[in-house]
Amino acid sequence: AQSVTQLDSQVPVFEEAPVELRCNYSSSVSVYLFWYVQYPNQGLQLLLKYLSGSTLVKGINGFEAEFNKSQTSFHLRKPSVHISDTAEYFCAVSGNTGNQFYFGTGTSLTVIP
Amino acid sequence: DSGVTQTPKHLITATGQRVTLRCSPRSGDLSVYWYQQSLDQGLQFLIQYYNGEERAKGNILERFSAQQFPDLHSELNLSSLELGDSALYFCASSVASGGDYEQYFGPGTRLTVT
Numbered sequence: 001a002q003s004v005t006q007l008d009s010q011v012p013v014f015e016e017a018p019v020e021l022r023c024n025y026s027s028s029v030s031v032y033l034f035w036y037v038q039y040p041n042q043g044l045q046l047l048l049k050y051l052s053g054s055t056l057v058k059g060i061n062g063f064e065a066e067f068n069k070s071q072t073s074f075h076l077r078k079p080s081v082h083i084s085d086t087a088e089y090f091c092a093v094s095g096n097t098g099n100q101f102y103f104g105t106g107t108s109l110t111v112i113p
Numbered sequence: 114d115s116g117v118t119q120t121p122k123h124l125i126t127a128t129g130q131r132v133t134l135r136c137s138p139r140s141g142d143l144s145v146y147w148y149q150q151s152l153d154q155g156l157q158f159l160i161q162y163y164n165g166e167e168r169a170k171g172n173i174l175e176r177f178s179a180q181q182f183p184d185l186h187s188e189l190n191l192s193s194l195e196l197g198d199s200a201l202y203f204c205a206s207s208v209a210s211g212g213d214y215e216q217y218f219g220p221g222t223r224l225t226v227t
Contacts, residue, residue, distance in 0.1 A: 032212045034215075042220060
């Protein structure tokens with residue numbers, strides 16, 4: 001089985017500062033990794049995904065994430081955040097042997113003007 | 114707009130009652146997933162259907178059941194409702210079955226059990 005740990009439940013950051021949201025996973029099989037964003041009162045939207053290949057993945061809205069197999073991590077980064085990035089961010093993992101998706105508990109990113 | 118629709122948007126009901134949540138996937142998507150999002154448990158995968166057949170099961174209670182119809186819409190039935198069932202229920206769809214396919218989420222149904 002897989003599981004996901006998001007190490008920070010809340011991350012406040014000033015506008016135009018860089019941010020990193022941390023995600024660690026555990027799995028006994030090869031995994032696919034995802035980051036989703038949830039804006040207030042909305043459903044989840046895919047930011048980026050890692051399936052295979054290059055370990056640095058670029059997504060929408062200037063976000064990127066790096067897959068680190070040895071550290072079983074998939075941290076999300078953005079070099080300069082905007083007010084509009086204030087949202088809940090979820091890391092998710094699925095395995096190539098099944099269809100279950102496991103989500104982390106989420107990180108609430110608050111961008112301070 | 115993800116293309117996934119869910120009805121109703123809000124539902125308020127009493128303990129012991131039964132409700133049905135409905136989901137229409139994006140055009141062309143064959144897979145439907147159901148999730149429960151609550152403050153204390155986060156986002157929990159409940160169940161997945163692919164082209165009418167159950168494909169994967171997560172933390173779904175026996176009081177809950179789901180099905181996917183020939184037109185690919187899906188319904189989640191919740192019975193003998195308890196206060197703890199109050200949550201946001203999301204439906205997601207993907208073009209195929211498999212962990213590598215992106216899921217598109219609907220706006221959710223907020224269920225309040227009083």
